[in-house]
Amino acid sequence: xxxxxxxxxxxxxxxxxxxxxxxxxxxxxxxxxxxxxxxxxxxxxxxxxxxxxxxxxxxxxxxxxxxxxxxxxxxxxxxxxxxxxxxxxxxxxxxxxxxxxxxxxxxxxxxxxxxxxxxxxxxxxxxxxxxxxxxxxxxxxxxxxxxxxxxxxxxxxxxxxxxxxxxxxxxxxxxxxxxxxxxxxxxxx
Amino acid sequence: xxxxxxxxxxxxxxxxxxxxxxxxxxxxxxxxxxxxxxxxxxxxxxxxxxxxxxxxxxxxxxxxxxxxxxxxxxxxxxxxxxxxxxxxxxxxxxxxxxxxxxxxxxxxxxxxxxxxxxxxxxxxxxxxxxxxxxxxxxxxxxxxxxxxxxxxxxxxxxxxxxxxx
Numbered sequence: 001x002x003x004x005x006x007x008x009x010x011x012x013x014x015x016x017x018x019x020x021x022x023x024x025x026x027x028x029x030x031x032x033x034x035x036x037x038x039x040x041x042x043x044x045x046x047x048x049x050x051x052x053x054x055x056x057x058x059x060x061x062x063x064x065x066x067x068x069x070x071x072x073x074x075x076x077x078x079x080x081x082x083x084x085x086x087x088x089x090x091x092x093x094x095x096x097x098x099x100x101x102x103x104x105x106x107x108x109x110x111x112x113x114x115x116x117x118x119x120x121x122x123x124x125x126x127x128x129x130x131x132x133x134x135x136x137x138x139x140x141x142x143x144x145x146x147x148x149x150x151x152x153x154x155x156x157x158x159x160x161x162x163x164x165x166x167x168x169x170x171x172x173x174x175x176x177x178x179x180x181x182x183x184x185x186x187x188x189x
Numbered sequence: 190x191x192x193x194x195x196x197x198x199x200x201x202x203x204x205x206x207x208x209x210x211x212x213x214x215x216x217x218x219x220x221x222x223x224x225x226x227x228x229x230x231x232x233x234x235x236x237x238x239x240x241x242x243x244x245x246x247x248x249x250x251x252x253x254x255x256x257x258x259x260x261x262x263x264x265x266x267x268x269x270x271x272x273x274x275x276x277x278x279x280x281x282x283x284x285x286x287x288x289x290x291x292x293x294x295x296x297x298x299x300x301x302x303x304x305x306x307x308x309x310x311x312x313x314x315x316x317x318x319x320x321x322x323x324x325x326x327x328x329x330x331x332x333x334x335x336x337x338x339x340x341x342x343x344x345x346x347x348x349x350x351x352x353x354x
Contacts, residue, residue: 171277
């Protein structure tokens with residue numbers, strides 16, 4: 001399974017749930033933008049490692065909206081403490097999806113620790129997150145997405161990026177659109 | 190007035206409703222006050238950089254966020270302050286216990302302590318250095334500047350601040 005397909009499945013869920021969607025820097029954001037640009041997408045442009053933290057802050061502040069953060073293995077490894085904080089806050093409206101391709105995909109596919117034995121689903125569980133799912137195929141991932149709205153889903157994908165353009169939105173535009181989305185009520189039933 | 194109460198009053202008066210924290214001994218009396226205030230969410234975090242991310246999310250979600258921290262944590266959060274807050278123009282109130290300045294007894298606090306004001310200058314983060322008498326207004330003022338300039342602003346609470354009670 002390619003990351004592009006995982007993100008495609010996430011976009012469908014975000015559309016269904018009218019979710020606010022925070023996305024990790026680099027190719028994941030570019031792929032998301034290419035698949036479906038939404039005002040409710042927050043594309044990180046820097047601050048590697050903080051997708052799960054930004055998502056947590058949004059989820060705690062906008063409790064009536066569903067929030068999804070897309071993170072990567074390299075980024076979660078950089079900010080593992082975030083899993084402990086998510087565990088003790090455990091917001092009902094927050095789903096963290098870790099797309100694990102075992103590589104630093106935006107910098108030349110250097111191996112991450114998950115390619116060398118680290119299991120982020122076990123790490124998340126050990127951090128105290130009560131609902132953690134580990135998925136290895138597109139079918140399995142799509143099935144979990146249907147039923148899981150909170151906690152953590154780890155999805156294992158192959159390394160590699162799609163050929164997608166860079167995002168031309170300015171930081172100002174990205175945040176302005178996203179904050180307007182945060183301020184409106186959920187349209188999800 | 191008690192220094193911790195004065196800081197808490199400043200936070201409260203400013204309308205801060207979302208606090209993340211990494212502890213410092215000088216801030217220890219403030220945490221229970223925040224926990225007891227029903228208008229504030231308090232999230233202890235593992236590292237200041239993580240706190241910067243959470244506060245950015247909270248601001249986008251309509252909150253008034255503050256991070257209570259020691260200045261040593263400034264070093265832990267520089268990339269986030271630059272490539273998240275400064276890039277996206279996200280305000281943040283940094284309530285910072287400034288160690289390693291005059292009166293410090295622990296030598297390990299000196300390297301970051303001495304560097305803190307110039308690091309803030311380099312990051313283009315304005316800061317105020319209040320006394321107990323001025324801290325309430327200083328915190329209020331700092332947030333006003335943060336909103337106007339759309340960037341982080343720091344309130345530096347030096348060792349002398351706590352000793353002046």
